[in-house]
Amino acid sequence: MGQPAQPGAASQAVAPRGPGPAATAATSEPLLRLRGVSKHFGAVQALYGVDLDLPSAQVTALCGDNGAGKSVLTKSIAGIHQVDEGEFWWEGRQVHIRTPRDSAALGIETVYQDLALADNLDIVQNMFLGRERLRAGLLDEDSMERAAAETLAELRVTTVRSIRQPVATLSGGQRQAVAVAKAVMWNSKLVMLDEPTAALGVAQTRMVLDLILRLKDHGLAVMVISHNLNDVFEVADRVAVLRLGRMVAQGSIAEFDSQTVVDYMTTGVSDRRPGAGRGDPGRD
């Protein structure tokens, strides 16, 4: 208790660097814990000593204005960027994520709005891309088709006409659903979605938000980036706010309302939140 970025009392704004995961009871260990993560690109410092906890069976919304560092943080967890400094703890063990392969091997799946799928392939092919099932040296189409259909049904994705339809013919929301279903099928433990609803209409957004909740019901840790605070408040259990590369607030959704999140996003402080009001004293 009393450590930064823990639920409850410790989830104040701008948690000071804590004593580290070793002092935490195993039961309260989040699936992924980042401590002091920094990343720069040339003269641009994109992340400054970022702490982040992503617990299983919870949705964490990562909020922040344009350029705050959300995508850089996501790509650092996905192994696309190598961080300059900082620690990654996975299920209580310190790990190093240096490549997308490292990230995938841990059970981390990242879903991007446009980049996740191969347009010219159908749904089944996309879901098994690079991990195709073989039988007697041939692709086992029947078994792959069955597994893909079962996963989509389990997630109650019902609007897709045929799982043999090329992904290029799907709507934005359906593509998103296939990308999420792929993550579920491969037993991921953490799914990160970078702006999954940005380009979607009302009904498709609804479908993706429902999917996010189902991932959580399956026990997965979910991190979702969204500029839409309505979406955030609908699905998130936790909120983390980045501003200019710094984590300025993190805690249970119950401690925030929309205005508080906006305050943190724009100024780094909020006097509306109990126990908060002290922002980052540092210089920008």
Ligand SMILES: Nc1ncnc2c1ncn2[C@@H]1O[C@H](COP(=O)(O)OP(=O)(O)OP(=O)(O)O)[C@@H](O)[C@H]1O
């Ligand atoms: N590959 C890169 N090379 C150089 N600078 C980068 C690179 N990627 C990101 N940056 C810089 O890092 C900072 C954070 O960018 P990032 O893409 O993480 O922002 P974001 O929070 O995802 O914003 P948005 O809401 O607009 O997507 C920005 O100043 C950006 O210009």
Ligand SMILES: [Mg+2]
């Ligand atoms: Mg981004």
